[in-house]
Amino acid sequence: MNRYTGRRVLITGAASGIGQATVHRILAEGGRVVGVDVNEEGLKATFDTAVADGTAERLSTARLDISDEASVAEGVAAAVRTLGGLDVLVNAAGILRSGHTHTTTLDLFNQIIAVNLTGTFLMIRAAIPALLEGDEPVIVNFSSTSASFAHPYMAAYAASKGGIQSMTHSIASEYSKQGLRAVSVAPGSIASDMTTGRGPGLPDDTDWSLFAKLAPAIGEGMAAPETVAGVVAMLGSDDGRFITGTEVRVDGGTHF
Numbered sequence: 001m002n003r004y005t006g007r008r009v010l011i012t013g014a015a016s017g018i019g020q021a022t023v024h025r026i027l028a029e030g031g032r033v034v035g036v037d038v039n040e041e042g043l044k045a046t047f048d049t050a051v052a053d054g055t056a057e058r059l060s061t062a063r064l065d066i067s068d069e070a071s072v073a074e075g076v077a078a079a080v081r082t083l084g085g086l087d088v089l090v091n092a093a094g095i096l097r098s099g100h101t102h103t104t105t106l107d108l109f110n111q112i113i114a115v116n117l118t119g120t121f122l123m124i125r126a127a128i129p130a131l132l133e134g135d136e137p138v139i140v141n142f143s144s145t146s147a148s149f150a151h152p153y154m155a156a157y158a159a160s161k162g163g164i165q166s167m168t169h170s171i172a173s174e175y176s177k178q179g180l181r182a183v184s185v186a187p188g189s190i191a192s193d194m195t196t197g198r199g200p201g202l203p204d205d206t207d208w209s210l211f212a213k214l215a216p217a218i219g220e221g222m223a224a225p226e227t228v229a230g231v232v233a234m235l236g237s238d239d240g241r242f243i244t245g246t247e248v249r250v251d252g253g254t255h256f
Contacts, residue, residue, distance in 0.1 A: 003237035004031030007135065008083035010076070011035050012066055012093035012123060015042025018142070018187065018232075019092030021225035025233045026088075027055035034079040036064035037093065066093050066119030076126035086130035088236040090140045091120045094160075098153040098202050109156045116160035117167075124171065131180055138181045138236045141168045143247050145188030149255050152210040153202055161186075165247055172245030181244040183235050188251030189215075191222035216252030223252060 004026050011026070013019025014035025023035045023046055037043050043061040050056040060082050064075035080086050094116045097108060120141055131137035144161040146154050165184055172182035216222070228250050234240050235248065249255065 002030040003233065003239065004029040007031045007087045007236075008085050009033045009088040009090065009236070010079045010083070010086055010127065011090040012064070012119075013037060013142075014046055014061065014092070015039035017092075018190065018225040018228045019090070020046050021229035022090055022092060022232050023059065024049060024053065024055075025226065025229040026236075027053070027058055029233060029237075030058075031088075032058045032083055033060070034082055035059065035061045036066075036075055036079070037061075038063060038065050066091075066123055067114040069122055072119075072122040072126050076123065076130075080127075080130045085134055086127060087134040087136065088138045088140065089123065089127045089131060090232060090236065091123050091164075092142050092232075093119060094142055096154070096157050098157070100153065100203055101155040104156060112156040113160050113163075116157070117163040120164050121167065124167075128175070128180070132175070132178055136181075136238065136241065137179065138183070138240070139168075139171065140232050140235050141165075141182070141184040143168070143184040143186045145186050145249060145251050145255055147186060147247075149188075153206065168247065169245050176244065181240070183240070183243055183245070184247040185228060185231055185235070186247045186249045186251070187228045188249070188254050189222050190228055190250070191224060216254050217256065218252050223250075 009026050009031045011023050014023050015037035023033055026033055035046055040063050047061050050059045065071040097112055141164050143165040146158040147161040147165045168182050168184040231250050
């Protein structure tokens with residue numbers, strides 16, 4: 001498929017996990033991509049893979065901290081200059097921190113909100129002027145199944161993702177007559193550094209029985225990040241042209 005030939009795409013969280021997989025999926029479909037992240041080592045790995053795939057000539061990477069207003073303003077402006085405009089913004093960057101709600105510090109709560117919710121807002125605000133001049137523009141945000149379903153030990157994370165979900169609805173309505181679509185994906189049971197590797201930091205006394213309902217109904221366990229990347233690619237392409245102001249759950253039937 002070449003759904004992204006000629007399309008200009010900015011992707012956050014491009015150094016790992018679903019964001020990284022989305023970079024490679026859209027490059028594979030012919031898109032031009034600027035991938036940003038705070039993790040410069042991870043960005044190099046993303047670029048090296050593109051070199052191996054033969055798609056590196058359409059990829060630029062840059063460090064950008066989505067929780068920092070100045071970094072976002074400078075980074076988005078630079079990306080628009082590099083791409084010559086902007087058609088798709090994918091807000092994949094985020095952090096997951098878990099723990100008992102009664103022991104969660106205000107600093108930790110604020111950090112999660114600053115990266116996940118405020119960071120997504122800052123990226124959208126900075127990108128909208130360029131998107132409104134783009135070709136069939138789309139914003140794809142990352143919510144989570146935690147936004148709508150009870151996941152223990154993740155109150156701050158759930159609050160941030162619920163905010164993203166609601167914000168997506170509002171933006172879709174506000175800019176609909178200007179041709180801008182806004183959608184979100186709600187991943188669940190996806191294997192990535194956020195859920196495995198570095199892990200979500202669950203408490204030592206975690207009651208694992210509370211997670212019994214989180215097992216996927218199909219497949220053989222957690223899905224790979226590429227599973228979500230394929231959905232993101234559809235939503236940001238012409239195939240998703242009649243989808244806006246909603247979220248698409250990608251969880252293997254975990255939350256029937």
